[in-house]
Structure formats: structure tokens, C-alpha cells
Amino acid sequence: MAEKRKIEFDLRTYMMIIALVSIWIIFTITTGGSFLTPRNISNLFRQSVFTSMLAIGMVLVIIMGHIDLSVGSIVGLAGGIVAIFDVWQGMNPLLSIGITLLLGLIMGLWNGWWTAYRNVPSFIVTLGGLLIFRGILVGITRGTTIGPMGDLFYYLGKGYLSKEFGIIFAIIAAVIIIFIQWNGRRNKLKYNFEVLPLKLEIIRIIASVALLIIFILVLNAYRGIPVPLLVLTVFLALFSFITNKTIFGRHIYAIGGNTDAARLSGINIKQITLFVFMINGLMASLGGIFLTSRLNAASVAAGDGAELDAIAACVIGGASLAGGIGRVGGAVVGAIVMSSLDNGMSLMNVENFWQSIIKGLILILAVWIDMTTKNKELS
Structure with a gap:
């Protein structure tokens, strides 16, 4: 029962991401595929x-x-x-x-x-x-x-940043994602907090890394990572750390x-x-x-x-x-x-x-x- 409640909580946590993906699918269908082209993304x-x-x-x-x-x-x-x-x-x-x-x-x-x-x-x-x-x-x-x-x-x-930089950025970001999620799991176990089953945790990490790589490849299929997006990523990481860890x-x-x-x-x-x-x-x-x-x-x-x-x-x-x-x-x-x-x-x-x-x-x-x-x- 505890595992079920935890899974339900995680689903609510990612509800907006699910809604975002749903919006993208709807627009892709209604625009005849124009929405999810690398250029438009x-x-x-x-x-x-x-x-x-x-x-x-x-x-x-x-x-x-x-x-x-x-x-x-x-x-x-x-x-x-x-x-x-x-x-x-x-x-x-x-x-x-x-x-x-x-x-x-x-x-x-x-x-x-x-x-x-x-x-x-x-x-x-x-x-x-x-x-x-x-x-x-x-x-x-x-x-x-x-x-x-x-x-x-x-x-x-x-x-735009070079496509080579996009690949390097994807590798570094993937390592950071794995470290943060795995380290977060260890800290929760250390203080006896509820965590996802190990298999689901691994699936979540793999899914996160896979989505990141796909996203970078899509951007590279056009002209690379937009400079403003890189700046936003830095501020997102900074203020996420400030609100969660300080x-x-x-x-x-x-x-x-x-x-x-x-x-x-x-x-x-x-x-x-x-x-x-x-x-x-x-x-x-x-x-x-x-x-x-x-x-x-x-x-x-x-x-x-x-x-x-x-x-x-x-x-x-x-x-x-x-x-x-x-x-x-x-x-x-x-x-x-x-x-x-x-x-x-x-x-x-x-x-x-x-x-x-x-x-x-x-x-x-x-x-x-x-x-x-x-x-x-x-x-």
C-alpha cells in the first residue's frame, strides 16, 4: 500500500510534464506534424x-x-x-x-x-x-x-551553440542527473524515507537520460542548442538548488x-x-x-x-x-x-x-x- 501511495504521488508530481507531452501530441496531429519538427521545437x-x-x-x-x-x-x-x-x-x-x-x-x-x-x-x-x-x-x-x-x-x-557542444552538454547533464537522482535515493534511505522500488528508480533514471539525449539530438538536427536556453538552464539549476538545498x-x-x-x-x-x-x-x-x-x-x-x-x-x-x-x-x-x-x-x-x-x-x-x-x- 505504501508503494502504491508513493507511485501515485510521483504521478501527480509529473502531471504537468504528462500534460505538456499531451499538448505536443495534440498539436502535432492538428498541424500535420509541423509542431514537432526540429526547427519548431x-x-x-x-x-x-x-x-x-x-x-x-x-x-x-x-x-x-x-x-x-x-x-x-x-x-x-x-x-x-x-x-x-x-x-x-x-x-x-x-x-x-x-x-x-x-x-x-x-x-x-x-x-x-x-x-x-x-x-x-x-x-x-x-x-x-x-x-x-x-x-x-x-x-x-x-x-x-x-x-x-x-x-x-x-x-x-x-x-546557437555548436552541435559538438550539444553532445558534450548532454553527456555532462546525463552524469549530473544520474548522480542527483541516485544520491537523493541514498539520502532518503539513510533517513528512512519512502523511496521508489529499485527497478522503478532505475527506469526513471534511464527515462530521464533518454529524454535528455533525444532532446539534444532534436535541437542538433536544426542548428544546435539556442544560447538563451543554455542560460535558462543555468538559472534553473541555480534556483532549484537554492530553494531545495539552502x-x-x-x-x-x-x-x-x-x-x-x-x-x-x-x-x-x-x-x-x-x-x-x-x-x-x-x-x-x-x-x-x-x-x-x-x-x-x-x-x-x-x-x-x-x-x-x-x-x-x-x-x-x-x-x-x-x-x-x-x-x-x-x-x-x-x-x-x-x-x-x-x-x-x-x-x-x-x-x-x-x-x-x-x-x-x-x-x-x-x-x-x-x-x-x-x-x-x-x-
């Missing part, structure tokens, strides 16, 4: 990087029980700033990126300070930030589109799960809240840099509504708006789901208003399934 993941970066920062905020409505405006402002530095000022691209990321931290600091130290609800603070940052963007860009960007930004937005990460979950208990246990809630909003500002500014690089220009409309896509990605990926629940990996999977819907419906020539309706219905359905699952667990 490469473009899909390159396009999903933007929402994924926003979702990584947003999920930390949501886990703490807050919300950030200003990330779309931070994206636009960061993109405008880096474009001004690169196109108008001719600044060194690395320096312009560094300054832009620093300004993203400062914008996150602004949101976090009002929320943590002045007790203004994050909804109101970030709604104000949405208006403030967008207004600054219009002011500094004079309402014009700024471009084209330099060679480094073109590479960041549209560049005291800082555990404090984020503790605050979102029960703020009063976290305070009584000695957690510095104000400081953690400030840091999380700063991280969110950093990730939003990074997303702005990559969006501007991909579009090869900055405009006053850049990032408009992006905060809603980021929130939707987090919720679809399993995060609870009540706080205390969510994973970085789940948020990224949610972002890929959102991008897959956009990509697939565009290939089917679905009109824009239908795309919005369908994505809204899927968001509601995802939350309903999550709430139903939780109610069954409690009953």
Missing part, C-alpha cells in the same frame, strides 16, 4: 526562455504569499535601458548588461522595501511599480523604438506556509522578503535583456502583460497563490506549456482572441485540478 524553447525567466523569479514571490504585478514594466524598462546604452551611447555591451541588471535589483529593492518595511500590500506596491516603471520607460525612450542591437545581443537572443530557500517556504510560525522561529521575514523581491527584479531585468536581444530592438510596448503570463506559468506549474507551495522547475514547465499553446495555436492559425480565451480556460482548469487534488488529500 528549437524556436519554441527559445521563445519560452523569456516567460521562464520571469516565472523563476515570480514563483519565489508567490511561494512567500506575495505577488508582483510590475515585472512586465521592469522587463520593458530594462530592455529600454540596455538599448539606450548599446545603441545611443555605444557603451561596452558587458558593462551595459551589468548596469541594467543592477538597476533591476534596485527596482526589486523598491518593491521589497515598501512591502517588507512599510507593510504596504505587495499587490498595491507592485501595481504602483507597474505604472511608475512604464512611465519612466516612455520618458527615457521618448516613446520611440530603439534598435538594432549590437552583435553580442544578437548572439544572446538568436545565437536555509534561505527553506525560509521562503516557511514564510509562505505560516508567517506567524516563521516569525516565532526567528526567521527575519522582512529581510527575506526584501531579498526575494530583489531576485525577482533581477530575473525580470534579465528577461528584458533577452527579450530585447531576441526582438533586436526595445519598444515602449515590450513586456506589456508579461506579468500575467509569469503568474499563469507559476500557477499552471503547481504554485499556490496562498503561499507555501511551488517549485522552480514546475514554474518553468508551466512557462513551456504557455509557450507551447501560443506556438501550436499560431501554427493552426487560431485567431488571437481565441488564443486568449483558451489560455484563460486552461489556467482556471489547472487551478481547479490543483484544488480538487488538495481537497482529496485532506479528506
Whole structure:
């Protein structure tokens, strides 16, 4: 019986991946095979990087029980700033990126300070930030589109790594996956936690490695690994480690799960809240840099509504708006789901208003399934 419960839990854990694969199969059938071509898969993941970066920062905020409505405006402002530095000022691209990321931290600091130290609800603070940052963007860009960007930004937005590098990356990633999953099993056994039967564990490891290799081969069948996807992979690994393996990460979950208990246990809630909003500002500014690089220009409309896509990605990926629940990996999977819907419906020539309706219905359905699952667990 214990094994059965464990298997059921794992199935729920991977439910979003199963749903994602199902979406891909449906679109492959409805588009006559166009969806799963190497070129389209490469473009899909390159396009999903933007929402994924926003979702990584947003999920930390949501886990703490807050919300950030200003990330779309931070994206636009960061993109405008880096474009001004690169196109108008001719600044060194690395320096312009560094300054832009620093300004993203400062914008996150602004949101976090009002929320943590002045007790203004994050909804109101970030709604104000949405208006403030967008207004600054219009002011500094004079309402014009700024471009084209330099060679480094073109590479960041549209560049690909060599196919040889893809093979090396697949080997290294496969070794890391085997080590993490096997080491995790040993640690659970050490502390008498429930684990999958050995045969199922081996099958899971083999399946994970096989999917990785297939994915890299598909990307190599087109032009190789997109540069933005590699950068996203690094940040995904980094923040997965932070949330799962560090005291800082555990404090984020503790605050979102029960703020009063976290305070009584000695957690510095104000400081953690400030840091999380700063991280969110950093990730939003990074997303702005990559969006501007991909579009090869900055405009006053850049990032408009992006905060809603980021929130939707987090919720679809399993995060609870009540706080205390969510994973970085789940948020990224949610972002890929959102991008897959956009990509697939565009290939089917679905009109824009239908795309919005369908994505809204899927968001509601995802939350309903999550709430139903939780109610069954409690009953």
C-alpha cells in the first residue's frame, strides 16, 4: 500500500510534464506534424526562455504569499535601458548588461522595501511599480523604438551553440542527473524515507537520460542548442538548488506556509522578503535583456502583460497563490506549456482572441485540478 501511495504521488508530481507531452501530441496531429519538427521545437524553447525567466523569479514571490504585478514594466524598462546604452551611447555591451541588471535589483529593492518595511500590500506596491516603471520607460525612450542591437545581443537572443557542444552538454547533464537522482535515493534511505522500488528508480533514471539525449539530438538536427536556453538552464539549476538545498530557500517556504510560525522561529521575514523581491527584479531585468536581444530592438510596448503570463506559468506549474507551495522547475514547465499553446495555436492559425480565451480556460482548469487534488488529500 505504501508503494502504491508513493507511485501515485510521483504521478501527480509529473502531471504537468504528462500534460505538456499531451499538448505536443495534440498539436502535432492538428498541424500535420509541423509542431514537432526540429526547427519548431528549437524556436519554441527559445521563445519560452523569456516567460521562464520571469516565472523563476515570480514563483519565489508567490511561494512567500506575495505577488508582483510590475515585472512586465521592469522587463520593458530594462530592455529600454540596455538599448539606450548599446545603441545611443555605444557603451561596452558587458558593462551595459551589468548596469541594467543592477538597476533591476534596485527596482526589486523598491518593491521589497515598501512591502517588507512599510507593510504596504505587495499587490498595491507592485501595481504602483507597474505604472511608475512604464512611465519612466516612455520618458527615457521618448516613446520611440530603439534598435538594432549590437552583435553580442544578437548572439544572446538568436545565437546557437555548436552541435559538438550539444553532445558534450548532454553527456555532462546525463552524469549530473544520474548522480542527483541516485544520491537523493541514498539520502532518503539513510533517513528512512519512502523511496521508489529499485527497478522503478532505475527506469526513471534511464527515462530521464533518454529524454535528455533525444532532446539534444532534436535541437542538433536544426542548428544546435539556442544560447538563451543554455542560460535558462543555468538559472534553473541555480534556483532549484537554492530553494531545495539552502536555509534561505527553506525560509521562503516557511514564510509562505505560516508567517506567524516563521516569525516565532526567528526567521527575519522582512529581510527575506526584501531579498526575494530583489531576485525577482533581477530575473525580470534579465528577461528584458533577452527579450530585447531576441526582438533586436526595445519598444515602449515590450513586456506589456508579461506579468500575467509569469503568474499563469507559476500557477499552471503547481504554485499556490496562498503561499507555501511551488517549485522552480514546475514554474518553468508551466512557462513551456504557455509557450507551447501560443506556438501550436499560431501554427493552426487560431485567431488571437481565441488564443486568449483558451489560455484563460486552461489556467482556471489547472487551478481547479490543483484544488480538487488538495481537497482529496485532506479528506
